[in-house]
Amino acid sequence: MTNPSPSIDMRAPTREGVLRAAEKIAALLPQTPLLPLEIPGGETVWCKAESLQPVGAFKIRGAWHRQTDLSEDERARGVVAVSSGNHAQGVAWAARRLGIAAKIVMPIDAPAVKLDATRALGAGVVLYDRPGGEDRDALAARLTAESGATLVHAYGDPWVIEGQGSSGVELAAQMERLAGGQPTRVVTPCGGGGLTSGLALALPDTEIVPVEPEGWDDVTRSLASGTIERVGPGAPATACDALQTPATFPINFAVMTSRGLRGMSVSESEVRAAQRYAFTKLRLVVEPGGAAALAAVLAGKAAADGRTAIILSGGNVDPATFAAVISGA
């Protein structure tokens, strides 16, 4: 299962595509802020608060770029997506805005806030059981085959990659204005590698550092070995639901390896500490997966200087979960 469904157009994503996506996004949405954050030791880094997007995550970017490029005929047949919740909301938000019917395949254990928000955006939700049960990609392939809908894959899609990369275009301009130069490094949460490969295209002269939860570090291992590795069946539980992807896709891997990226992983307690830091110092609600990159910087695993950007990729978290985290439980 390292190949996407045949309905995905496998053209390579391009930097030109990223710039075109950035123009579309600029016409649609306010820029998310790039917020200064003093970290222990005194350095100031810059946090790109993608958690402040209307759906609470950067996923709105790729979903918009993909669906606005569909033909009238394709729009009429609808879209299908697979997602634990953030891509779901991105696709549903864009689909509603464009009058496209959306069907989203979601795991039965997705956070309630994500399930509720996706339904509230008017999408049809099809639940699957995460371990065992029908393979989620197979389920999505069946749905697209039945209806002729377009699959908007969460990461293995050139439009989605380009759309997510638009965050890099934005942050580069903001860094120039606020810190007087281009970003030296962007540290980013990494699930399937859609955002990571988009940033790599957007910022050819910037170090891109993908961060994964411990035990879900398939991208880190793949980048080290030079071949796509999968998350093992005995992977540990993680609070980072948004980063629980079994393997990256060739379309993402090709971009990441062409840039020679190196990844890293963070522990569950490092993630919780980062969520608390964002609560206290930035007054932001960041979900576990969204805090992974900040966790790597705070733990001293990722280097940081005055032109380092950290992506806070999402903020959709159940209140009880967040209450427990900030209470130090």
Add this chain to the structure above:
Amino acid sequence: MTNPSPSIDMRAPTREGVLRAAEKIAALLPQTPLLPLEIPGGETVWCKAESLQPVGAFKIRGAWHRQTDLSEDERARGVVAVSSGNHAQGVAWAARRLGIAAKIVMPIDAPAVKLDATRALGAGVVLYDRPGGEDRDALAARLTAESGATLVHAYGDPWVIEGQGSSGVELAAQMERLAGGQPTRVVTPCGGGGLTSGLALALPDTEIVPVEPEGWDDVTRSLASGTIERVGPGAPATACDALQTPATFPINFAVMTSRGLRGMSVSESEVRAAQRYAFTKLRLVVEPGGAAALAAVLAGKAAADGRTAIILSGGNVDPATFAAVISGA
């Protein structure tokens, strides 16, 4: 005690001063975002997230405008402020940046996050007991008399009013860009009236609606009666520590009455509901007082249209308090 300490320069604040403050702030800090928010009923309003300022509140604006206008000699003698915590951090932040010694008079029951953050910014903190004990303004007057320091009053100061008004200049430009016109209405949390009077100067053609906690609605009553009213000795407990001011000052009242403003108040449960709404829909940490204006809109007390702006004035709240609020306790 409706008169400020004699050390406050009582020139009237001006719209030109607001515009000058806005220029200074634009050169110093990233703009806080104006975020779209769909409210029940389907209308989209716009939230100015001042909780995302480096000190977690708009107070950094007035503190910066005031202290950058001090002479070298005045800077050398230091500044004194009285605050429950947000103005404290604003003054301390600006003072540290400018190399000015700051002494802040704070209530002993201020949220721990606010006390800790003020100290961490290098300010000297002098505690007082809120009910009984030495009057806080008298204490501040004694400190300024002793040292020759400048009192940076939390609201009864022309520079502070102008500085807070710079948020209105920012949001008007953002509203024009994002919603295609000037704001029809700005709903704002109101303590002593510094922000409210600043907004009134900044936006002469926009309705400004100050919102106070129930029982602490001295500004609302003052605007209705035409004379400055005080909060009574039996005022109820409120979670809105940032809005617990006994009375507005003539310098604020003059601006507010010249614009014919009308205020309103919100209940504690309406404030908590607004904090929860901001958590879920905006992924923002908003403190009780910071959520008062949103509470008024969500409760249907303040009118809302597609060019209504809501100030989310601050986000400094203890984790345990916030955890209880989002858990629905």
